[in-house]
Amino acid sequence: MSRPCHHNHQEPIKLDDLTERLREKSQKITGPRQAILEVMRREAHPVTNKKIMALLPDGVCDLVTVYRSMHLLEKMGLVRRFDFGDGAARFELVRGNSEDHHHHLICTECTTVVEIEQCFPNALEKQISQESGFKKLSHKLEFFGICPECQS
Amino acid sequence: MSRPCHHNHQEPIKLDDLTERLREKSQKITGPRQAILEVMRREAHPVTNKKIMALLPDGVCDLVTVYRSMHLLEKMGLVRRFDFGDGAARFELVRGNSEDHHHHLICTECTTVVEIEQCFPNALEKQISQESGFKKLSHKLEFFGICPECQS
DNA sequence: GCCTTATTGCAAATGATTTGCATAAGGAGG
DNA sequence: CCTCCTTATGCAAATCATTTGCAATAAGGC
Ligand SMILES: [Mn+2]
Ligand SMILES: [Mn+2]
Ligand SMILES: [Zn+2]
Ligand SMILES: [Zn+2]
Numbered sequence: 001m002s003r004p005c006h007h008n009h010q011e012p013i014k015l016d017d018l019t020e021r022l023r024e025k026s027q028k029i030t031g032p033r034q035a036i037l038e039v040m041r042r043e044a045h046p047v048t049n050k051k052i053m054a055l056l057p058d059g060v061c062d063l064v065t066v067y068r069s070m071h072l073l074e075k076m077g078l079v080r081r082f083d084f085g086d087g088a089a090r091f092e093l094v095r096g097n098s099e100d101h102h103h104h105l106i107c108t109e110c111t112t113v114v115e116i117e118q119c120f121p122n123a124l125e126k127q128i129s130q131e132s133g134f135k136k137l138s139h140k141l142e143f144f145g146i147c148p149e150c151q152s
Numbered sequence: 153m154s155r156p157c158h159h160n161h162q163e164p165i166k167l168d169d170l171t172e173r174l175r176e177k178s179q180k181i182t183g184p185r186q187a188i189l190e191v192m193r194r195e196a197h198p199v200t201n202k203k204i205m206a207l208l209p210d211g212v213c214d215l216v217t218v219y220r221s222m223h224l225l226e227k228m229g230l231v232r233r234f235d236f237g238d239g240a241a242r243f244e245l246v247r248g249n250s251e252d253h254h255h256h257l258i259c260t261e262c263t264t265v266v267e268i269e270q271c272f273p274n275a276l277e278k279q280i281s282q283e284s285g286f287k288k289l290s291h292k293l294e295f296f297g298i299c300p301e302c303q304s
Numbered sequence: 305g306c307c308t309t310a311t312t313g314c315a316a317a318t319g320a321t322t323t324g325c326a327t328a329a330g331g332a333g334g
Numbered sequence: 335c336c337t338c339c340t341t342a343t344g345c346a347a348a349t350c351a352t353t354t355g356c357a358a359t360a361a362g363g364c
Pocket of ligand 4 (some may be wrong): 261
């Protein structure tokens with residue numbers, strides 16, 4: 001069983017947040033962008049551009065617009081990009097503190113995804129930074145395995 | 153400064169290893185495969201197919217053959233695949249115990265690579281396995297940062 | 305409403321990786 | 335060595351995700 005979720009899954013101010021931040025940069029609040037954010041809010045796990053497109057009401061916009069919008073939302077820090085190792089990028093809405101980050105556990109059989117709260121220990125990352133002389137360390141970490149369903 | 157390297161960088165039996173394993177599966181010991189392995193032995197860090205192709209003596213083989221060979225070597229456990237987040241797969245020769253694995257620290261400015269010995273704590277991975285019910289856990293982990301050279 | 309500027313759609317370009325298929329080259333057996 | 339069967343390779347073309355160019359369109363400040 002998994003522990004209580006630490007992420008803030010209900011945060012109704014996201015659309016306003018978008019509006020606000022877009023205005024600051026004199027970017028426009030368009031139908032596609034709002035619709036995409038609506039889709040992202042409903043998703044519990046990272047989704048691909050293609051999937052986002054499919055979840056959008058018919059005719060909202062072109063796939064290219066989804067790509068461009070995700071780049072924008074990523075740059076604005078509203079979504080985060082993940083890589084599950086199949087060639088397609090996935091995005092997840094950033095909820096709560098944008099400093100936080102988390103990882104995933106993906107079933108290699110059925111691609112079921114579980115949100116993971118454990119993270120690479122900060123002390124170890126600091127050690128790596130010191131030993132290497134590198135600054136501004138970050139990491140990409142995802143877990144793979146076989147889910148209960150697929151173990152039969 | 154980095155610590156003494158724990159990897160077995162001089163292991164002259166690799167080609168025979170290849171020969172042996174290939175024979176077992178009635179696969180052929182071809183020029184391209186031997187040449188590619190020679191290239192891989194000289195590389196300290198993961199390299200892309202394109203780079204391998206460039207490091208090969210002229211006319212050894214086609215890029216497609218490099219792709220196919222790397223798939224084979226990977227399946228045979230002689231090389232391991234890495235993903236540094238730019239769309240190209242990278243491969244590194246497996247030296248020493250094939251159970252071992254390690255990670256990398258990549259400079260986001262100049263793509264300098266440092267081999268990292270720290271790994272995600274086994275205890276934590278076990279905990280994740282128990283909490284999720286997933287089996288056969290593994291993980292993909294790479295670090296990013298700015299190298300000393302690029303910090304100016 | 306008007307005007308400037310950002311945004312979109314659509315077609316086409318990219319780049320990495322894969323596939324189809326006819327030809328070439330291993331290597332077991334003689 | 336020579337033969338034969340099977341695996342490997344080259345080359346061209348196909349895929350797939352993602353990006354770009356450009357003309358047409360929509361936002362939103364005034
Ligand atoms: Mn998540
Ligand atoms: Mn390495
Ligand atoms: Zn599963
Ligand atoms: Zn650097």
